[in-house]
Amino acid sequence: MINKFLSIQKMIKLLAFLLITTLFSSCHSYAAISSTSFDDVTNGNCTIIDLTYSLNKSNAYWPDPSYAPFKYRTLATLKGNGVFSGAYSTPEHLGTHLDAPNHFEENQPSVDEIELETLIGPAIVIDISDKVENNVDYELTVEDISRWEEANGRIQDRSIILLNTGWGRRWDDYNNYKNADETNKLHFPGYSVKAAGFLIEKRNINGIGIDTLSADYGVSIDFAVHHIINGAGKYILENVTNLDKLPPTGATLIIAPIKIEGGSGGQTRIWAILPPH
Numbered sequence: 001m002i003n004k005f006l007s008i009q010k011m012i013k014l015l016a017f018l019l020i021t022t023l024f025s026s027c028h029s030y031a032a033i034s035s036t037s038f039d040d041v042t043n044g045n046c047t048i049i050d051l052t053y054s055l056n057k058s059n060a061y062w063p064d065p066s067y068a069p070f071k072y073r074t075l076a077t078l079k080g081n082g083v084f085s086g087a088y089s090t091p092e093h094l095g096t097h098l099d100a101p102n103h104f105e106e107n108q109p110s111v112d113e114i115e116l117e118t119l120i121g122p123a124i125v126i127d128i129s130d131k132v133e134n135n136v137d138y139e140l141t142v143e144d145i146s147r148w149e150e151a152n153g154r155i156q157d158r159s160i161i162l163l164n165t166g167w168g169r170r171w172d173d174y175n176n177y178k179n180a181d182e183t184n185k186l187h188f189p190g191y192s193v194k195a196a197g198f199l200i201e202k203r204n205i206n207g208i209g210i211d212t213l214s215a216d217y218g219v220s221i222d223f224a225v226h227h228i229i230n231g232a233g234k235y236i237l238e239n240v241t242n243l244d245k246l247p248p249t250g251a252t253l254i255i256a257p258i259k260i261e262g263g264s265g266g267q268t269r270i271w272a273i274l275p276p277h
């Protein structure tokens, strides 16, 4: 009986080891960082960067009349009730959030159905902020991706692509962030249709993200990038912050979207774990 118990214990340990190795070795093979483990994370040897904006009434949301700002109201206070609690309401696509594959395509997973394995993976950070400074309507090109790969190596399988456009500098001013012109067209950068197609067809990614309101650039009316990414069963992260604090490669993301049954997306906490110091 004792032997049997020990062998089960050994098997559990082996399985745990395999899981940890799979999770982390694949994450860091490019940057020659192969030693990050759960122990490194839990012992405090890794810097963890929060890629999430705090939710409040000023958070940016998709500027459609059917949407509304985040609302919070107090239900009970420590002084009056001996306990503090509140209630909130929000559109799914407000603040730092995830677009589930069913956001733009039929017969695709809703936010609660996304496979957990795809919500952990290596972060690939592509910085186009210098190009956006000269052109707010800039779209990431396939050439930009090729240049990134020349400098950093081929995009690893199961990566999450994060586009740093520098747009986060406008976050505190919603009008400046959505940047509508006099005809109400929005102007901010995004992924081009070709770049999205390349990432889906030529690379094996878990999803994409951006530091603006949308993966499609502001003037888009067909949301072609959303259709390509969601049509491939992948998710999109929007209004992601702190991308300028990440290296081009080497960070591991943990993405935790709210689990709304049948939802098209929702508020999402995103951890970026840097390699051990």
Ligand SMILES: [Zn+2]
Pocket (backbone or CB within 6 Å): 093, 097, 098, 099, 238, 265
């Ligand atoms: Zn969205």
